[in-house]
Amino acid sequence: MSKMTKTAKGLRTRLGFKVYILIAILIYTVVFSIVEITLYRSFRIFTWDLGVFNQALWNTLHGRFLYYTADIGIYTKTGSLLAAHFMPIILLALPPYAVCPTGETLLVISTLVVAIGALPAYEIANFFLKNEKTAAMLGIFYLLYPPLQGVTLSGFSAESFAVTLFFFIVYYLIKPDLKKLALVVPLGLLTHEASVPVIAFIALYGMLYHRSVKNKGFQASLVILAICVPFFFFAQNMRIFFGWTGSPSLWHEWALMGATSTSDLPLKIFLNPVGAWNSLTFDGLAKLAYLVVLLLPVLFLPLLGLRGVIPATPFLFISLLSGYRLYYSLEGHYTAFVVPFIFLGLLHALRRLQGKPRFRISILKLTKLILLACVISLIVLLPLIYSQYQIFNVAGEHDNIIRSFILRIPQNASVLTQSNIFPHISDRPDAYTIAPPIWSPEYERIDKEILQNLSKLNVKYVLLDFSSESSFVTTANLIYIDFIIPNWNEYGLVGAKDGVVLFCLKT
């Protein structure tokens, strides 16, 4: 016992308050990994992306570079993940994934990557406020900040890498540490093509921060900005190289103003200002609630440090003009493009208040208050998010039935299933799924086309669960009606229990 206390004291002396951040990262990773794995095992987590990443990485390990099947014919002609989005950063997950190639591994990796963001958050806070204790509290605050949980709970994604790398870029830019900046900027650019404008705006922020042209940080910002412009086109060309179909998003996020992609937006705003206003006010209450939920845990303080929020403007701009709810809600990984900069705005505000003699509350006390507000927001908001996934309603028996049916499918056999089961069988080249048809009529049309094409591929097994959540049941119904019934003579019912049904191609 005394040995442990000594070690703890030694760590505390050597690392200072950073040791608390490391402990927080560890706790966060363990707790949220358990939560996510529980969701995953109950066939409920954001399964579309997780299945896609699991299949792409599994295939990479088995000689088919980032190959996946879910978007073939929609976004990718070749099945390459880099055609759907240019995000080679996910290859960093390959070595740990190779040790244990399952969906669970990906969830632990992404949770850890998100949690690591607390380190640069702590360093930036310490850099701004010159107070280790306050910085440590702010580092912990970052992990408790509810919008970050959206990134974590949405499972494995390139955005998990982006949110942390944005922080590192900001830190090494303001410091400035050019060598480390030269490492993290390319990594940041490789997270997602949507990260490029964010990094360009980080560079703009860097220029405003350093001001003088003679300053190394200013010059580095200028270089980053100069790199971002050609890199954006490079990323788009790489998508085409890897087989992008050129199809815009099926969500039609900016259809109200007639724009098909983000690059269309500026021109459409100019040509159709009424449409732009309609887009902005569409689902206005939800958008307002989103902004409130972003700012409430930080007591709206970033409004006093708007300079720090500059890099969030590209995403806030496209999300608030869109009609796609995931862009302006805490669910999903899109808050990754905003969270670091709300935090940066908060630091700017705190530094501003620190310099004002009239402001009576000490920064430490204010930080405690923010931490408290954040904890309360987390307690209030997380059950809402959990209720959506029905975390407490894990139907163990039913899940075991699904697992037992999965076990009946031979490892290399081709399988078609609905998207909530897909991540559990996507560790094979010929695993197929379709999007829930309730996403949109266009998805339903494409689903039917995919099922028609799959009829020619002699898919060996079809696994459906008619008693899962409604969106997945609609998928199961569509597969049964548009795939099993037209091929009724070719498929036999292998077994069924509690709404889980397994069909097999007759030999």
Added chain:
Amino acid sequence: MKNEKTSRMHKRIALNLVVIILVANAVLTGFNVYLTVQFNQNLANLGFQSNTYNSTSVLIARADDANLGKPTTYFSLDGVIQQTTHYGMLYASIQVINSHYGALTIWLKDFNAAESEYLSPERLNDTEVSSADEKESHTYILAPGLNQPSPQLHLKAQVYLNSENFPPKGESVKFSLGHLSLEAEFLDFDTQTIVAKEFSAEIFIVLEMP
């Protein structure tokens, strides 16, 4: 001194508020867990009850008579109308009591045309009533329990007219075209047993000369 007292009081109020909010949240979360557990327990009980009905499925099927209305298309030869096409809906109502998940499929079996003074006696057998859309059958996935789907079948009738006996111009005549046989089939996924039921509907059309 007074200021200090006031600030202390403010602090106490804030602290009390925070404690109240935290306790309220903890209680509500506990209540949420309790309700969910209770819900799961009820679900399990329902599952047990549904098991007591056990394997046999009960299937009841019927359909309303369908009026396919006036012709949408006329086909004529040498100026004499020979054939008409009619479209309309047939409403069926099905009741299934089943203990497992399964698929209910409804399809058109055959059509027996009735003799009528307005129909060509030579081509009576060519009179056809079929599905108007591409769907040959209607399928529903049913959960255990009582299910009451109400399929609506879009029908198309090809009618060959008796060129010697048309209704007077400007008048419409409604008459029975014949009987359409349908079949409802329920496949119990778990037991892989099939329960089938035939039912029929009388099909009417309205004839009106253009």
